[in-house]
Amino acid sequence: MCVSPPMTSLPDESSGRVCPACDGDVFRPLVVVRETPIRQCATCGLATWDWEGFDAGAFYDASYWQSNAAEKGYADYHSLADAMQHTNFKRLKWLVRRLGDPGHTPRLLDVGCGPGYFVQAASDVDLEASGVEVSEYAVRFAREELGQDVRRGEARAADLGSGPYELVTMWDVIEHLPDPAGALRDVAAVTAPGGLVALSTGDVSSMVARVSGARWHLYTFPEHLWFFTPASLRRLMERAGLEVVETRYEVCWYPVSYLVERVGAMFGRRCCGEWLGMVGRVPVPVSLFDIVTVVGRKVG
Numbered sequence: 001m002c003v004s005p006p007m008t009s010l011p012d013e014s015s016g017r018v019c020p021a022c023d024g025d026v027f028r029p030l031v032v033v034r035e036t037p038i039r040q041c042a043t044c045g046l047a048t049w050d051w052e053g054f055d056a057g058a059f060y061d062a063s064y065w066q067s068n069a070a071e072k073g074y075a076d077y078h079s080l081a082d083a084m085q086h087t088n089f090k091r092l093k094w095l096v097r098r099l100g101d102p103g104h105t106p107r108l109l110d111v112g113c114g115p116g117y118f119v120q121a122a123s124d125v126d127l128e129a130s131g132v133e134v135s136e137y138a139v140r141f142a143r144e145e146l147g148q149d150v151r152r153g154e155a156r157a158a159d160l161g162s163g164p165y166e167l168v169t170m171w172d173v174i175e176h177l178p179d180p181a182g183a184l185r186d187v188a189a190v191t192a193p194g195g196l197v198a199l200s201t202g203d204v205s206s207m208v209a210r211v212s213g214a215r216w217h218l219y220t221f222p223e224h225l226w227f228f229t230p231a232s233l234r235r236l237m238e239r240a241g242l243e244v245v246e247t248r249y250e251v252c253w254y255p256v257s258y259l260v261e262r263v264g265a266m267f268g269r270r271c272c273g274e275w276l277g278m279v280g281r282v283p284v285p286v287s288l289f290d291i292v293t294v295v296g297r298k299v300g
Contacts, residue, residue, distance in 0.1 A: 020181040021046050021232040021239075030204075033219045038227065040204075045229035047204050054222050056154075056176065060135035065115065072223070079255060081117050083283035086253035088121035091198070095167055096125070098246070098295065099196055106166035111187060112173030116142025116150045123148065127167070132159055155183035163190030170199040172291075174233075175224045184240040191298040197242055198295045200250070205229040206290035218290070233294045242296030251287040259286065 018025050019041040027039035030047050040047040064073030074080075099106060108122045113131030115138045122129035130149040133139050142150035153159025155170070155177055168187050177183045184197070191197055202218035203209065204227035209216045218224060234244050 017048065019044060019046055019232075020179065021228075021235040031214050031219075033214045034221070036221060038219070041232070044232040044235055045205055046232035047227040048225060049221070051178075051222060051225045054178070054225065056134050056178075057136075059223065060138065062137040064135070065137060065141075077115065080258055083253040083255045083258075084117055085121055086283060086285075087250070088118050089125070091118075091169075091171075091250075092122055092125055092127070095169075095196060095198060095295075096127075099166055102166050102192070102194075107164070107192075108167040108169065109160065109163075109165045109190070111155050111160070111168060111170045111183075112176065113142065113150055114138050116146045116148040118169065118171060119148045119150060120146050130161070132161075155186065157186040157189060160186055160190045164192035164195065165190055166192050166195040168195070168197045170197070172200055174199055175201045175218075175226050175228065178225060180226060181236055181239060184236050184242070188240040188242055188296075188298060191242075193298050193300050195298045196245075196295055197237070197240075197298070198293065199233070200291055200293040201228050201233070203229060203249075203290050203292040205231075206288075206292075208288045208290040216290075228292075230292055230294070233292070237294065237296040240296075241299050243299050244294060245297050246293075246295040248293050249287060249289045249291065250293050251285045252291070253283045253285055256282050256284060259284070 017027060022041065022044040024041045024043035026042040028042050030038045030040040032038070036049055038047050038049050063070035065077040066074065068075050096106065105126065105128050108127045108129045110118050110122070110129070110131040113119050113133045116131055119129045119131040119142065131142065132151055132153045133142070134152065134154050136152060139150050139152045142148045155173070168191050170187070174180050174183065187197055218227070230247055237244050
């Protein structure tokens with residue numbers, strides 16, 4: 001499921017990188033994953049590795065989303081769609097409720113929307129929904145197969161549109177971004193006053209992450225550039241002009257086959273779960289309490 005980057009050296013403390021969340025310049029050793037040292041900010045806990053040179057546009061090709069042979073991504077992302085819609089509609093329900101009544105149909109932008117399933121769910125509940133995504137394959141699928149308003153672009157001002165959006169979502173995206181602080185600033189700039197920005201990502205300070213050590217299922221290279229803590233996410237939100245109004249650990253839905261696939265990846269084994277047949281398609285609710293969702297409200 002993952003490609004190990006080259007071996008890098010790691011001193012006891014490093015000031016070679018500035019933390020995007022708190023400007024700290026001391027990074028201490030956290031764990032070594034498949035010969036790759038991960039360092040953690042001594043101030044806020046944000047962790048990272050030496051990922052310079054990662055080409056997102058080339059990496060997220062068709063094989064990332066659907067391939068049993070490629071050493072990256074998903075055996076079949078589209079097989080998750082039915083289960084994901086349980087999560088999508090649940091998220092939309094509580095986000096719309098927390099937003100309140102803006103006096104018109106809320107506009108939603110899903111940043112890093114992948115093949116567009118969340119955009120589709122938002123459209124189905126009568127939101128004015130659109131998405132932006134770096135993967136050419138995913139954009140084409142969202143537009144041609146789902147009929148959704150998705151454009152190719154990155155999490156930066158030039159690609160986000162003019163807004164304003166009452167809801168901006170970033171589901172499992174911020175850990176992929178070279179400049180998470182800049183992305184959140186740009187996202188906040190196109191969010192309407194009083195609007196909400198919601199994101200989810202792995203929590204490297206969670207019990208599961210700490211107990212799992214180097215086998216934590218979210219230590220995937222080279223796509224995951226950062227490993228956040230709730231404290232570092234709060235700092236990033238506040239720096240972008242967003243007041244954190246909720247932090248939660250959600251129960252999300254996955255097909256059984258995907259869970260088998262992920263467990264196999266944790267132990268270095270390629271396991272697609274196809275042998276499960278019909279049982280593998282059954283959606284089940286799961287939470288390891290290691291994926292945190294943070295919601296911020298645009299101040300002003």
